[in-house]
Amino acid sequence: MSPRLRRTQWLAGSVVALALVCAGVATVATARGDGDAAPAAARTPSADSADAGFAREMAVHHQQAVEMSFVVRDRTKDEEVRRLAYDIANTQANQRGMLLGWLDLWELPKTTPAGQAPMAWMAGRHDGHAGHGGHGGGAGAFEPHDGALMPGMATRTELRQLGAAEGGKAEVLFLQLMTDHHQGGVTMAEGCAELCAVPAEKRLARGMVEAQQAELDLMADMLAARGAAPRP
Structure with a gap:
Protein backbone atom coordinates (compact mmCIF):
# COMPACT_ATOMS: atom_id res chain seq x y z
CA MET A 1 0.00 0.00 0.00
CA SER A 2 1.41 3.40 -0.94
CA PRO A 3 2.18 6.00 1.76
CA ARG A 4 -0.39 8.35 0.19
CA LEU A 5 -3.11 5.69 0.34
CA ARG A 6 -2.26 4.89 3.98
CA ARG A 7 -2.43 8.59 4.79
CA THR A 8 -5.78 8.98 3.05
CA GLN A 9 -7.27 5.95 4.81
CA TRP A 10 -6.01 7.26 8.15
CA LEU A 11 -7.56 10.67 7.46
CA ALA A 12 -10.88 9.19 6.45
CA GLY A 13 -10.94 6.91 9.47
CA SER A 14 -10.12 9.83 11.74
CA VAL A 15 -12.99 11.84 10.27
CA VAL A 16 -15.42 9.00 10.95
CA ALA A 17 -14.21 8.62 14.53
CA LEU A 18 -14.39 12.37 15.16
CA ALA A 19 -17.80 12.60 13.54
CA LEU A 20 -19.22 9.78 15.67
CA VAL A 21 -17.93 11.43 18.85
CA CYS A 22 -19.36 14.79 17.76
CA ALA A 23 -22.69 13.21 16.90
CA GLY A 24 -22.91 11.60 20.32
CA VAL A 25 -22.12 14.85 22.12
CA ALA A 26 -24.57 16.80 19.97
CA THR A 27 -27.32 14.24 20.51
CA VAL A 28 -26.96 14.19 24.29
CA ALA A 29 -26.68 17.98 24.55
CA THR A 30 -29.72 18.58 22.40
CA ALA A 31 -31.81 15.92 24.11
CA ARG A 32 -30.96 17.40 27.51
CA GLY A 33 -31.23 20.98 26.28
CA ASP A 34 -27.98 21.94 28.01
CA GLY A 35 -25.28 22.10 25.32
CA ASP A 36 -22.21 24.37 25.72
CA ALA A 37 -23.53 27.83 25.74
CA ALA A 38 -24.90 27.41 22.23
CA PRO A 39 -28.29 29.06 21.65
CA ALA A 40 -31.31 26.83 21.18
CA ALA A 41 -31.66 27.92 17.55
CA ALA A 42 -28.18 26.60 16.82
CA ARG A 43 -28.98 23.22 18.40
CA THR A 44 -32.37 22.85 16.66
CA PRO A 45 -32.12 24.24 13.12
CA SER A 46 -35.12 25.18 10.99
CA ALA A 47 -36.12 23.18 7.92
CA ASP A 48 -34.75 25.85 5.57
CA SER A 49 -31.44 26.32 7.42
CA ALA A 50 -28.01 25.55 5.99
CA ASP A 51 -27.67 22.84 8.66
CA ALA A 52 -30.77 21.00 7.46
CA GLY A 53 -30.04 21.60 3.77
CA PHE A 54 -26.51 20.27 4.05
CA ALA A 55 -27.63 17.21 6.03
CA ARG A 56 -30.37 16.36 3.50
CA GLU A 57 -28.36 16.90 0.34
CA MET A 58 -25.04 15.50 1.53
CA ALA A 59 -26.83 12.33 2.62
CA VAL A 60 -28.05 11.90 -0.98
CA HIS A 61 -24.62 12.82 -2.37
CA HIS A 62 -22.91 10.29 -0.09
CA GLN A 63 -25.34 7.53 -0.99
CA GLN A 64 -24.31 7.69 -4.63
CA ALA A 65 -20.62 7.53 -3.69
CA VAL A 66 -21.31 4.39 -1.66
CA GLU A 67 -23.17 2.83 -4.60
CA MET A 68 -20.41 3.64 -7.10
CA SER A 69 -17.81 2.21 -4.74
CA PHE A 70 -19.63 -1.11 -4.50
CA VAL A 71 -20.08 -1.22 -8.27
CA VAL A 72 -16.37 -0.80 -9.03
CA ARG A 73 -15.36 -3.43 -6.47
CA ASP A 74 -17.21 -5.95 -8.65
CA ARG A 75 -15.70 -4.65 -11.90
CA THR A 76 -11.97 -4.79 -11.12
CA LYS A 77 -9.46 -6.97 -9.33
CA ASP A 78 -7.03 -4.09 -8.78
CA GLU A 79 -6.38 -4.04 -5.02
CA GLU A 80 -5.50 -0.34 -4.86
CA VAL A 81 -8.80 0.69 -6.44
CA ARG A 82 -10.75 -1.84 -4.37
CA ARG A 83 -9.18 -0.55 -1.13
CA LEU A 84 -10.00 3.04 -2.05
CA ALA A 85 -13.58 2.09 -2.96
CA TYR A 86 -14.02 0.23 0.34
CA ASP A 87 -12.64 3.18 2.29
CA ILE A 88 -14.96 5.65 0.55
CA ALA A 89 -17.99 3.40 1.02
CA ASN A 90 -17.25 2.85 4.71
CA THR A 91 -16.54 6.49 5.50
CA GLN A 92 -19.45 7.98 3.58
CA ALA A 93 -21.97 5.40 4.79
CA ASN A 94 -21.05 6.29 8.38
CA GLN A 95 -21.31 10.01 7.70
CA ARG A 96 -24.62 9.56 5.89
CA GLY A 97 -26.03 7.79 8.91
CA MET A 98 -24.98 10.68 11.13
CA LEU A 99 -26.55 13.29 8.85
CA LEU A 100 -29.86 11.42 8.70
CA GLY A 101 -29.66 10.90 12.47
CA TRP A 102 -29.37 14.63 13.01
CA LEU A 103 -32.42 15.25 10.86
CA ASP A 104 -34.32 12.72 12.96
CA LEU A 105 -33.10 14.40 16.12
CA TRP A 106 -34.22 17.79 14.84
CA GLU A 107 -37.56 16.30 13.67
CA LEU A 108 -36.98 17.66 10.17
CA PRO A 109 -37.81 16.07 6.78
CA LYS A 110 -35.09 14.06 5.06
CA THR A 111 -36.08 15.20 1.54
CA THR A 112 -35.66 18.59 -0.07
CA PRO A 113 -38.96 20.54 -0.20
CA ALA A 114 -40.74 20.43 -3.55
CA GLY A 115 -39.86 23.37 -5.76
CA GLN A 116 -36.65 24.19 -3.89
CA ALA A 117 -33.59 24.34 -6.14
CA PRO A 118 -30.59 22.13 -5.36
CA MET A 119 -28.02 23.86 -3.16
CA ALA A 120 -30.48 26.65 -2.23
CA TRP A 121 -29.14 26.52 1.33
CA MET A 122 -25.76 27.72 0.00
CA ALA A 123 -27.15 30.99 -1.38
CA GLY A 124 -25.66 32.92 1.54
CA ARG A 125 -22.03 32.01 0.86
CA HIS A 126 -19.71 35.01 0.90
CA ASP A 127 -18.21 34.12 -2.48
CA GLY A 128 -21.68 33.89 -4.01
CA HIS A 129 -21.08 30.37 -5.31
CA ALA A 130 -23.99 28.03 -4.79
CA GLY A 131 -22.45 25.11 -6.60
CA HIS A 132 -20.35 23.75 -9.42
CA GLY A 133 -21.33 23.59 -13.04
CA GLY A 134 -20.23 21.04 -15.62
CA HIS A 135 -18.59 17.90 -14.25
CA GLY A 136 -17.89 19.56 -10.91
CA GLY A 137 -15.28 22.14 -11.84
CA GLY A 138 -16.27 25.76 -12.46
CA ALA A 139 -18.69 27.58 -10.20
CA GLY A 140 -22.12 28.46 -11.47
CA ALA A 141 -25.78 27.49 -11.39
CA PHE A 142 -26.48 23.76 -11.38
CA GLU A 143 -29.40 22.25 -13.24
CA PRO A 144 -30.43 18.68 -12.29
CA HIS A 145 -30.23 16.37 -15.30
CA ASP A 146 -30.36 12.64 -16.06
CA GLY A 147 -30.54 11.72 -12.38
CA ALA A 148 -27.70 14.01 -11.27
CA LEU A 149 -29.41 15.99 -8.52
CA MET A 150 -26.53 18.21 -7.44
CA PRO A 151 -22.95 19.16 -8.38
CA GLY A 152 -20.52 16.31 -8.90
CA ALA A 170 -13.83 0.55 -14.98
CA GLU A 171 -10.96 1.81 -12.79
CA VAL A 172 -10.43 4.95 -14.86
CA LEU A 173 -14.14 5.75 -15.13
CA PHE A 174 -14.64 5.22 -11.40
CA LEU A 175 -11.71 7.48 -10.52
CA GLN A 176 -12.95 10.18 -12.89
CA LEU A 177 -16.54 9.99 -11.64
CA MET A 178 -15.42 9.95 -8.02
CA THR A 179 -13.12 12.91 -8.64
CA ASP A 180 -16.10 14.91 -9.92
CA HIS A 181 -18.14 13.63 -6.97
CA HIS A 182 -15.53 14.70 -4.41
CA GLN A 183 -15.18 18.13 -6.02
CA GLY A 184 -18.91 18.69 -5.65
CA GLY A 185 -18.82 17.29 -2.11
CA VAL A 186 -15.96 19.60 -1.09
CA THR A 187 -17.94 22.60 -2.33
CA MET A 188 -20.93 21.53 -0.25
CA ALA A 189 -18.83 20.84 2.84
CA GLU A 190 -17.09 24.21 2.53
CA GLY A 191 -20.54 25.80 2.35
CA CYS A 192 -21.60 24.11 5.59
CA ALA A 193 -18.32 25.01 7.30
CA GLU A 194 -19.15 28.64 6.51
CA LEU A 195 -22.93 28.71 6.94
CA CYS A 196 -23.98 25.94 9.34
CA ALA A 197 -24.72 26.92 12.94
CA VAL A 198 -24.44 23.55 14.73
CA PRO A 199 -20.81 23.20 15.93
CA ALA A 200 -20.67 19.41 15.51
CA GLU A 201 -21.94 19.65 11.94
CA LYS A 202 -19.43 22.38 11.09
CA ARG A 203 -16.61 20.19 12.46
CA LEU A 204 -17.83 17.25 10.42
CA ALA A 205 -17.93 19.42 7.28
CA ARG A 206 -14.37 20.63 7.83
CA GLY A 207 -13.23 17.04 8.27
CA MET A 208 -14.95 16.09 5.02
CA VAL A 209 -13.08 18.83 3.18
CA GLU A 210 -9.71 17.67 4.51
CA ALA A 211 -10.29 13.96 3.83
CA GLN A 212 -11.81 14.42 0.38
CA GLN A 213 -9.05 16.81 -0.70
CA ALA A 214 -6.52 14.14 0.27
CA GLU A 215 -8.46 11.55 -1.74
CA LEU A 216 -8.60 13.93 -4.72
CA ASP A 217 -4.79 14.09 -4.68
CA LEU A 218 -4.61 10.31 -4.44
CA MET A 219 -7.06 9.77 -7.30
CA ALA A 220 -5.14 12.17 -9.53
CA ASP A 221 -2.02 10.04 -8.94
CA MET A 222 -3.95 6.84 -9.58
CA LEU A 223 -5.34 8.21 -12.84
CA ALA A 224 -1.89 9.34 -13.97
CA ALA A 225 -0.54 5.84 -13.26
CA ARG A 226 -3.20 4.52 -15.65
CA GLY A 227 -2.40 7.03 -18.39
CA ALA A 228 -5.52 9.08 -17.70
CA ALA A 229 -6.52 12.34 -16.00
CA PRO A 230 -9.54 13.92 -14.29
CA ARG A 231 -12.22 15.13 -16.68
CA PRO A 232 -12.09 18.83 -17.60
Missing part, protein backbone atom coordinates in the same frame (compact mmCIF):
# COMPACT_ATOMS: atom_id res chain seq x y z
CA MET A 153 -23.12 13.56 -8.97
CA ALA A 154 -22.92 11.01 -11.78
CA THR A 155 -25.79 10.79 -14.23
CA ARG A 156 -27.83 7.65 -14.84
CA THR A 157 -26.01 7.22 -18.14
CA GLU A 158 -22.60 7.39 -16.43
CA LEU A 159 -23.68 4.89 -13.78
CA ARG A 160 -24.77 2.46 -16.49
CA GLN A 161 -21.40 2.93 -18.19
CA LEU A 162 -19.59 2.18 -14.92
CA GLY A 163 -21.69 -0.94 -14.37
CA ALA A 164 -20.87 -2.20 -17.86
CA ALA A 165 -17.12 -1.46 -17.75
CA GLU A 166 -14.47 -3.91 -16.58
CA GLY A 167 -10.84 -3.92 -15.54
CA GLY A 168 -8.79 -0.85 -16.39
CA LYS A 169 -11.68 0.91 -18.11
Whole structure:
Protein backbone atom coordinates (compact mmCIF):
# COMPACT_ATOMS: atom_id res chain seq x y z
CA MET A 1 0.00 0.00 0.00
CA SER A 2 1.41 3.40 -0.94
CA PRO A 3 2.18 6.00 1.76
CA ARG A 4 -0.39 8.35 0.19
CA LEU A 5 -3.11 5.69 0.34
CA ARG A 6 -2.26 4.89 3.98
CA ARG A 7 -2.43 8.59 4.79
CA THR A 8 -5.78 8.98 3.05
CA GLN A 9 -7.27 5.95 4.81
CA TRP A 10 -6.01 7.26 8.15
CA LEU A 11 -7.56 10.67 7.46
CA ALA A 12 -10.88 9.19 6.45
CA GLY A 13 -10.94 6.91 9.47
CA SER A 14 -10.12 9.83 11.74
CA VAL A 15 -12.99 11.84 10.27
CA VAL A 16 -15.42 9.00 10.95
CA ALA A 17 -14.21 8.62 14.53
CA LEU A 18 -14.39 12.37 15.16
CA ALA A 19 -17.80 12.60 13.54
CA LEU A 20 -19.22 9.78 15.67
CA VAL A 21 -17.93 11.43 18.85
CA CYS A 22 -19.36 14.79 17.76
CA ALA A 23 -22.69 13.21 16.90
CA GLY A 24 -22.91 11.60 20.32
CA VAL A 25 -22.12 14.85 22.12
CA ALA A 26 -24.57 16.80 19.97
CA THR A 27 -27.32 14.24 20.51
CA VAL A 28 -26.96 14.19 24.29
CA ALA A 29 -26.68 17.98 24.55
CA THR A 30 -29.72 18.58 22.40
CA ALA A 31 -31.81 15.92 24.11
CA ARG A 32 -30.96 17.40 27.51
CA GLY A 33 -31.23 20.98 26.28
CA ASP A 34 -27.98 21.94 28.01
CA GLY A 35 -25.28 22.10 25.32
CA ASP A 36 -22.21 24.37 25.72
CA ALA A 37 -23.53 27.83 25.74
CA ALA A 38 -24.90 27.41 22.23
CA PRO A 39 -28.29 29.06 21.65
CA ALA A 40 -31.31 26.83 21.18
CA ALA A 41 -31.66 27.92 17.55
CA ALA A 42 -28.18 26.60 16.82
CA ARG A 43 -28.98 23.22 18.40
CA THR A 44 -32.37 22.85 16.66
CA PRO A 45 -32.12 24.24 13.12
CA SER A 46 -35.12 25.18 10.99
CA ALA A 47 -36.12 23.18 7.92
CA ASP A 48 -34.75 25.85 5.57
CA SER A 49 -31.44 26.32 7.42
CA ALA A 50 -28.01 25.55 5.99
CA ASP A 51 -27.67 22.84 8.66
CA ALA A 52 -30.77 21.00 7.46
CA GLY A 53 -30.04 21.60 3.77
CA PHE A 54 -26.51 20.27 4.05
CA ALA A 55 -27.63 17.21 6.03
CA ARG A 56 -30.37 16.36 3.50
CA GLU A 57 -28.36 16.90 0.34
CA MET A 58 -25.04 15.50 1.53
CA ALA A 59 -26.83 12.33 2.62
CA VAL A 60 -28.05 11.90 -0.98
CA HIS A 61 -24.62 12.82 -2.37
CA HIS A 62 -22.91 10.29 -0.09
CA GLN A 63 -25.34 7.53 -0.99
CA GLN A 64 -24.31 7.69 -4.63
CA ALA A 65 -20.62 7.53 -3.69
CA VAL A 66 -21.31 4.39 -1.66
CA GLU A 67 -23.17 2.83 -4.60
CA MET A 68 -20.41 3.64 -7.10
CA SER A 69 -17.81 2.21 -4.74
CA PHE A 70 -19.63 -1.11 -4.50
CA VAL A 71 -20.08 -1.22 -8.27
CA VAL A 72 -16.37 -0.80 -9.03
CA ARG A 73 -15.36 -3.43 -6.47
CA ASP A 74 -17.21 -5.95 -8.65
CA ARG A 75 -15.70 -4.65 -11.90
CA THR A 76 -11.97 -4.79 -11.12
CA LYS A 77 -9.46 -6.97 -9.33
CA ASP A 78 -7.03 -4.09 -8.78
CA GLU A 79 -6.38 -4.04 -5.02
CA GLU A 80 -5.50 -0.34 -4.86
CA VAL A 81 -8.80 0.69 -6.44
CA ARG A 82 -10.75 -1.84 -4.37
CA ARG A 83 -9.18 -0.55 -1.13
CA LEU A 84 -10.00 3.04 -2.05
CA ALA A 85 -13.58 2.09 -2.96
CA TYR A 86 -14.02 0.23 0.34
CA ASP A 87 -12.64 3.18 2.29
CA ILE A 88 -14.96 5.65 0.55
CA ALA A 89 -17.99 3.40 1.02
CA ASN A 90 -17.25 2.85 4.71
CA THR A 91 -16.54 6.49 5.50
CA GLN A 92 -19.45 7.98 3.58
CA ALA A 93 -21.97 5.40 4.79
CA ASN A 94 -21.05 6.29 8.38
CA GLN A 95 -21.31 10.01 7.70
CA ARG A 96 -24.62 9.56 5.89
CA GLY A 97 -26.03 7.79 8.91
CA MET A 98 -24.98 10.68 11.13
CA LEU A 99 -26.55 13.29 8.85
CA LEU A 100 -29.86 11.42 8.70
CA GLY A 101 -29.66 10.90 12.47
CA TRP A 102 -29.37 14.63 13.01
CA LEU A 103 -32.42 15.25 10.86
CA ASP A 104 -34.32 12.72 12.96
CA LEU A 105 -33.10 14.40 16.12
CA TRP A 106 -34.22 17.79 14.84
CA GLU A 107 -37.56 16.30 13.67
CA LEU A 108 -36.98 17.66 10.17
CA PRO A 109 -37.81 16.07 6.78
CA LYS A 110 -35.09 14.06 5.06
CA THR A 111 -36.08 15.20 1.54
CA THR A 112 -35.66 18.59 -0.07
CA PRO A 113 -38.96 20.54 -0.20
CA ALA A 114 -40.74 20.43 -3.55
CA GLY A 115 -39.86 23.37 -5.76
CA GLN A 116 -36.65 24.19 -3.89
CA ALA A 117 -33.59 24.34 -6.14
CA PRO A 118 -30.59 22.13 -5.36
CA MET A 119 -28.02 23.86 -3.16
CA ALA A 120 -30.48 26.65 -2.23
CA TRP A 121 -29.14 26.52 1.33
CA MET A 122 -25.76 27.72 0.00
CA ALA A 123 -27.15 30.99 -1.38
CA GLY A 124 -25.66 32.92 1.54
CA ARG A 125 -22.03 32.01 0.86
CA HIS A 126 -19.71 35.01 0.90
CA ASP A 127 -18.21 34.12 -2.48
CA GLY A 128 -21.68 33.89 -4.01
CA HIS A 129 -21.08 30.37 -5.31
CA ALA A 130 -23.99 28.03 -4.79
CA GLY A 131 -22.45 25.11 -6.60
CA HIS A 132 -20.35 23.75 -9.42
CA GLY A 133 -21.33 23.59 -13.04
CA GLY A 134 -20.23 21.04 -15.62
CA HIS A 135 -18.59 17.90 -14.25
CA GLY A 136 -17.89 19.56 -10.91
CA GLY A 137 -15.28 22.14 -11.84
CA GLY A 138 -16.27 25.76 -12.46
CA ALA A 139 -18.69 27.58 -10.20
CA GLY A 140 -22.12 28.46 -11.47
CA ALA A 141 -25.78 27.49 -11.39
CA PHE A 142 -26.48 23.76 -11.38
CA GLU A 143 -29.40 22.25 -13.24
CA PRO A 144 -30.43 18.68 -12.29
CA HIS A 145 -30.23 16.37 -15.30
CA ASP A 146 -30.36 12.64 -16.06
CA GLY A 147 -30.54 11.72 -12.38
CA ALA A 148 -27.70 14.01 -11.27
CA LEU A 149 -29.41 15.99 -8.52
CA MET A 150 -26.53 18.21 -7.44
CA PRO A 151 -22.95 19.16 -8.38
CA GLY A 152 -20.52 16.31 -8.90
CA MET A 153 -23.12 13.56 -8.97
CA ALA A 154 -22.92 11.01 -11.78
CA THR A 155 -25.79 10.79 -14.23
CA ARG A 156 -27.83 7.65 -14.84
CA THR A 157 -26.01 7.22 -18.14
CA GLU A 158 -22.60 7.39 -16.43
CA LEU A 159 -23.68 4.89 -13.78
CA ARG A 160 -24.77 2.46 -16.49
CA GLN A 161 -21.40 2.93 -18.19
CA LEU A 162 -19.59 2.18 -14.92
CA GLY A 163 -21.69 -0.94 -14.37
CA ALA A 164 -20.87 -2.20 -17.86
CA ALA A 165 -17.12 -1.46 -17.75
CA GLU A 166 -14.47 -3.91 -16.58
CA GLY A 167 -10.84 -3.92 -15.54
CA GLY A 168 -8.79 -0.85 -16.39
CA LYS A 169 -11.68 0.91 -18.11
CA ALA A 170 -13.83 0.55 -14.98
CA GLU A 171 -10.96 1.81 -12.79
CA VAL A 172 -10.43 4.95 -14.86
CA LEU A 173 -14.14 5.75 -15.13
CA PHE A 174 -14.64 5.22 -11.40
CA LEU A 175 -11.71 7.48 -10.52
CA GLN A 176 -12.95 10.18 -12.89
CA LEU A 177 -16.54 9.99 -11.64
CA MET A 178 -15.42 9.95 -8.02
CA THR A 179 -13.12 12.91 -8.64
CA ASP A 180 -16.10 14.91 -9.92
CA HIS A 181 -18.14 13.63 -6.97
CA HIS A 182 -15.53 14.70 -4.41
CA GLN A 183 -15.18 18.13 -6.02
CA GLY A 184 -18.91 18.69 -5.65
CA GLY A 185 -18.82 17.29 -2.11
CA VAL A 186 -15.96 19.60 -1.09
CA THR A 187 -17.94 22.60 -2.33
CA MET A 188 -20.93 21.53 -0.25
CA ALA A 189 -18.83 20.84 2.84
CA GLU A 190 -17.09 24.21 2.53
CA GLY A 191 -20.54 25.80 2.35
CA CYS A 192 -21.60 24.11 5.59
CA ALA A 193 -18.32 25.01 7.30
CA GLU A 194 -19.15 28.64 6.51
CA LEU A 195 -22.93 28.71 6.94
CA CYS A 196 -23.98 25.94 9.34
CA ALA A 197 -24.72 26.92 12.94
CA VAL A 198 -24.44 23.55 14.73
CA PRO A 199 -20.81 23.20 15.93
CA ALA A 200 -20.67 19.41 15.51
CA GLU A 201 -21.94 19.65 11.94
CA LYS A 202 -19.43 22.38 11.09
CA ARG A 203 -16.61 20.19 12.46
CA LEU A 204 -17.83 17.25 10.42
CA ALA A 205 -17.93 19.42 7.28
CA ARG A 206 -14.37 20.63 7.83
CA GLY A 207 -13.23 17.04 8.27
CA MET A 208 -14.95 16.09 5.02
CA VAL A 209 -13.08 18.83 3.18
CA GLU A 210 -9.71 17.67 4.51
CA ALA A 211 -10.29 13.96 3.83
CA GLN A 212 -11.81 14.42 0.38
CA GLN A 213 -9.05 16.81 -0.70
CA ALA A 214 -6.52 14.14 0.27
CA GLU A 215 -8.46 11.55 -1.74
CA LEU A 216 -8.60 13.93 -4.72
CA ASP A 217 -4.79 14.09 -4.68
CA LEU A 218 -4.61 10.31 -4.44
CA MET A 219 -7.06 9.77 -7.30
CA ALA A 220 -5.14 12.17 -9.53
CA ASP A 221 -2.02 10.04 -8.94
CA MET A 222 -3.95 6.84 -9.58
CA LEU A 223 -5.34 8.21 -12.84
CA ALA A 224 -1.89 9.34 -13.97
CA ALA A 225 -0.54 5.84 -13.26
CA ARG A 226 -3.20 4.52 -15.65
CA GLY A 227 -2.40 7.03 -18.39
CA ALA A 228 -5.52 9.08 -17.70
CA ALA A 229 -6.52 12.34 -16.00
CA PRO A 230 -9.54 13.92 -14.29
CA ARG A 231 -12.22 15.13 -16.68
CA PRO A 232 -12.09 18.83 -17.60
